[in-house]
Amino acid sequence: MSDTPTLPPRKAAKAITAKTGTGRGVRPSSGRVTLGDVAKLAGVSAMTVSRVINRPESVTPEIQTIVRKAIAETGYVPNLLAGGLASSRTRLVAAVVPTLTHVLFSGAIQALTDRLAMDGYQMLLGLSGYPSEREDNLLHAILSRCPDALYLTGTTHSPETRRQLRAARIPIVETWDLSHKPIDMAVGFSHQAVGRGIAEYLHARGYRRVAVFSAEDERATIRRDGIVDTLGALGVTDVTCVTTPAPSSLAMGRDALGRLLTGGFRGAIHCSSDSMAHGVVLEAQARGLSVPGDIAVIGFGDLDFAAYMSPPLSTVRIDRFAIGRLAAEALLDRLADKPVAQKVVDVGFEIVERATT
Amino acid sequence: MSDTPTLPPRKAAKAITAKTGTGRGVRPSSGRVTLGDVAKLAGVSAMTVSRVINRPESVTPEIQTIVRKAIAETGYVPNLLAGGLASSRTRLVAAVVPTLTHVLFSGAIQALTDRLAMDGYQMLLGLSGYPSEREDNLLHAILSRCPDALYLTGTTHSPETRRQLRAARIPIVETWDLSHKPIDMAVGFSHQAVGRGIAEYLHARGYRRVAVFSAEDERATIRRDGIVDTLGALGVTDVTCVTTPAPSSLAMGRDALGRLLTGGFRGAIHCSSDSMAHGVVLEAQARGLSVPGDIAVIGFGDLDFAAYMSPPLSTVRIDRFAIGRLAAEALLDRLADKPVAQKVVDVGFEIVERATT
DNA sequence: TCTTATATTGTTAGCGCTCACAATAGCGCT
DNA sequence: AGCGCTATTGTGAGCGCTAACAATATAAGA
Numbered sequence: 219m220s221d222t223p224t225l226p227p228r229k230a231a232k233a234i235t236a237k238t239g240t241g242r243g244v245r246p247s248s249g250r251v252t253l254g255d256v257a258k259l260a261g262v263s264a265m266t267v268s269r270v271i272n273r274p275e276s277v278t279p280e281i282q283t284i285v286r287k288a289i290a291e292t293g294y295v296p297n298l299l300a301g302g303l304a305s306s307r308t309r310l311v312a313a314v315v316p317t318l319t320h321v322l323f324s325g326a327i328q329a330l331t332d333r334l335a336m337d338g339y340q341m342l343l344g345l346s347g348y349p350s351e352r353e354d355n356l357l358h359a360i361l362s363r364c365p366d367a368l369y370l371t372g373t374t375h376s377p378e379t380r381r382q383l384r385a386a387r388i389p390i391v392e393t394w395d396l397s398h399k400p401i402d403m404a405v406g407f408s409h410q411a412v413g414r415g416i417a418e419y420l421h422a423r424g425y426r427r428v429a430v431f432s433a434e435d436e437r438a439t440i441r442r443d444g445i446v447d448t449l450g451a452l453g454v455t456d457v458t459c460v461t462t463p464a465p466s467s468l469a470m471g472r473d474a475l476g477r478l479l480t481g482g483f484r485g486a487i488h489c490s491s492d493s494m495a496h497g498v499v500l501e502a503q504a505r506g507l508s509v510p511g512d513i514a515v516i517g518f519g520d521l522d523f524a525a526y527m528s529p530p531l532s533t534v535r536i537d538r539f540a541i542g543r544l545a546a547e548a549l550l551d552r553l554a555d556k557p558v559a560q561k562v563v564d565v566g567f568e569i570v571e572r573a574t575t
Numbered sequence: 576m577s578d579t580p581t582l583p584p585r586k587a588a589k590a591i592t593a594k595t596g597t598g599r600g601v602r603p604s605s606g607r608v609t610l611g612d613v614a615k616l617a618g619v620s621a622m623t624v625s626r627v628i629n630r631p632e633s634v635t636p637e638i639q640t641i642v643r644k645a646i647a648e649t650g651y652v653p654n655l656l657a658g659g660l661a662s663s664r665t666r667l668v669a670a671v672v673p674t675l676t677h678v679l680f681s682g683a684i685q686a687l688t689d690r691l692a693m694d695g696y697q698m699l700l701g702l703s704g705y706p707s708e709r710e711d712n713l714l715h716a717i718l719s720r721c722p723d724a725l726y727l728t729g730t731t732h733s734p735e736t737r738r739q740l741r742a743a744r745i746p747i748v749e750t751w752d753l754s755h756k757p758i759d760m761a762v763g764f765s766h767q768a769v770g771r772g773i774a775e776y777l778h779a780r781g782y783r784r785v786a787v788f789s790a791e792d793e794r795a796t797i798r799r800d801g802i803v804d805t806l807g808a809l810g811v812t813d814v815t816c817v818t819t820p821a822p823s824s825l826a827m828g829r830d831a832l833g834r835l836l837t838g839g840f841r842g843a844i845h846c847s848s849d850s851m852a853h854g855v856v857l858e859a860q861a862r863g864l865s866v867p868g869d870i871a872v873i874g875f876g877d878l879d880f881a882a883y884m885s886p887p888l889s890t891v892r893i894d895r896f897a898i899g900r901l902a903a904e905a906l907l908d909r910l911a912d913k914p915v916a917q918k919v920v921d922v923g924f925e926i927v928e929r930a931t932t
Numbered sequence: 933t934c935t936t937a938t939a940t941t942g943t944t945a946g947c948g949c950t951c952a953c954a955a956t957a958g959c960g961c962t
Numbered sequence: 963a964g965c966g967c968t969a970t971t972g973t974g975a976g977c978g979c980t981a982a983c984a985a986t987a988t989a990a991g992a
Contacts, residue, residue: 250978252977252978252979253978253979253980254978254979262941262942263941263942263943264942264978264979264980265941265942265943265979265980266940266941266942268979268980269940269941272980276939276940276941277940277941278939278940278941281940281941293738293739293742295715295718295719295739295742296719296978296979297660297719297721297977297978297979298719298720298721298979299656299659299660299665299720299721299977299978299979300660300947300977300978300979300980301978301979301980302656302947302979303654303656303657303660303947303948303949303977303978303979303980304946304947304978304979304980304981305947305979305980305981306947308656310720317685318675318681318682318684318685318688319678319681319682319685321676321678321681324675324676324678324681325675325676327675327700328674328675328676328702331675331700331701331702332702335701335702335713338716340699340700340701340716340717340720341699341700341701342697342698342699342700343684343688343697343698343699343700344688344697344698345685345688345689345692356692358652359695359697360697361652362652362653362654362655363655363656363667363697364654364655364656381650382650382652385650385652467879468879468880468882468883493879493880496880496883497883500883500885503885522824522825522850523825523850523853523880526825526853526854526857528857528860528885607948609947609948609949610948610949610950611948611949619971619972620971620972620973621948621949621950621972622949622950622951622971622972622973623970623971623972625949625950626970626971629950633969633970633971634970634971635969635970635971638970638971653948653949654947654948654949655949656947656948656949657947657948657949657950657977658948658949658950659949659977660947660948660949660950660976660977660978660979661948661949661950661951661976661977662949662950662951662977663950663977933992934991934992935990935991935992936989936990936991936992937988937989937990937991938987938988938989938990939986939987939988939989940985940986940987940988941984941985941986941987942983942984942985942986943982943983943984943985944981944982944983944984945980945981945982945983946979946980946981947978947979947980947981948977949976949977950975950976950977951974951975951976951977952973952974952975953972953973953974953975954971954972954973954974955970955971955972955973956969956970956971956972957968957969957970957971958967958968958969958970959966959967959968959969960965960966960967960968961964961965961966961967962963962964962965
């Protein structure tokens, strides 16, 4: 008795577990039904039930029927934590985006999630915020969940982040920006090329005096530099740059134009977002200036309202849904061990000429 | 020999595992570092390492230091699948929304995710689509991941969905709509009250001829009915209702107004979204009608651009971030076993009078 | 007829972690 | 000194599932 003082309670505990699990039939809804419960009811082994769920083609139709009936009867819901732990496949894809308040990001996530759902994958969402200082922590938290693949926004990461990403050894797709060498795969466009495109467009349209209003955002800055450099190469040096805090808004456009006009500016303005461009147009009109006569405006994003402003806004269109969808497909190909056609996919951009330029 | 033909290979397999796990020091990055690896390096038990991570206050500072050093050295990333399986707490909250393309939803998800992240919870995102026929399957997939809590959009669910939800026995918050009895908790506003508010507002402003353009969306329909009923009670019976396909758009507003004008309509129009209202304003202006003189317009949502249209759009503002934040707090309170102040939180709405009414 | 290949089901041993408890150390008190 | 008390660490078992293999049944081939 003295050498096994701990056994009785343990045995008791075991007995209780066993009773709860195997007593009379099936646990209705408490403590959750397990594979074993279903197996017992169906008169097969747990493994067979698992097979019916995951690889039904390897089980005879008769047994499948019996098992499915048992599943329905018990209201069995699989536990993917246990499944993932056992198989090291979670069917989970994690996405990191700065914010959902921007339709470019939320649209891409929408397309990504939809496409992944088709193949039975689910989305773990992480918001990094704009300064993305949280990225390290966020990534750590995300990797703790063992996602099968990763969708990232942007291609600049801290050394620590990059180390974590490499260590994870899972398919990774970086999006939006193609300016750096991707860790694994990339889907997006070249912000520099967009800048060049805008510059060439404005130059071709005859504008020789240009202002750029851009948010303090890394990618907006790359576009701005692309514009400035290209214009410089084309001989246009009268370029004014205005930088505004990160989430650019309509109000910022109004403000920035107001300040710029005190210098008597006339010419073309590119705004790093359509919202800001909208503000510029409204401010110009409010001051009795003609658009595009006195002030020409070209935005970025082709947001919902751009085509319906008066006058309709010239802008740059990015296919945000294509980014999400193509990113999903790149990841799915890798997850299915299919050969990946191209590691870097450029979705390009389109300069949409409307009436403000 | 004949009774143990299977032992040799198993033992071999075991030995390999053991070697890989405990060989010389620590696995650099392959096969993932485990708690045990860290424990061995730190010279403590696995449980102590677990405590340092999860309840550091229960471990002496000296040992904490040693363990943290070992964690850093090995680059240990916890496996929350295993942790969740063992503790039946996943620190995961799942959200189901129809779409992210609508800022009302994506904004709420943004606020929800941000607030949850503060308390160390992460977001599992499910998109149900508008017809939400996928909700059953989606929910099944989500519950398989054992989230600690659930955020749902809308309060109408199929019987099967409701059964699954009850069986899950986790905190659930339903959002946007307060018209039904919540399964557990609810954060949102009454669409009926919004309809009443709009009707009373338009009536007070003197409008006696009203049209309602609403998307084929359940909640938009409730608002519409609220308008019609209230106007009726106020003696206004000249109400025209136009229904458009689900995701309402600017173009639909233009179309709908075009058709309505063939009947010589003059009066006030409510649109179930600001986008549609924008279209109505533009179409009216294109036809030389004065807004609000000939056609008054009031939208819904107070989207970004509403305040900056010309004329600025009257609309109904919902605090989408408040919904996400309050929903998160309701769930967190429940998860922390705090008493929940109120099971139903009405964030209300605000009629924003601008220049189109 | 007796292998040998093929299909289907069952068995065993963990995946990596945490719970519940046991063991030990350190403290003050009578 | 001896007692109990608290604080800290360790131990054993198992969460629910699936990989890998074993076992069996069945069909095909020599």
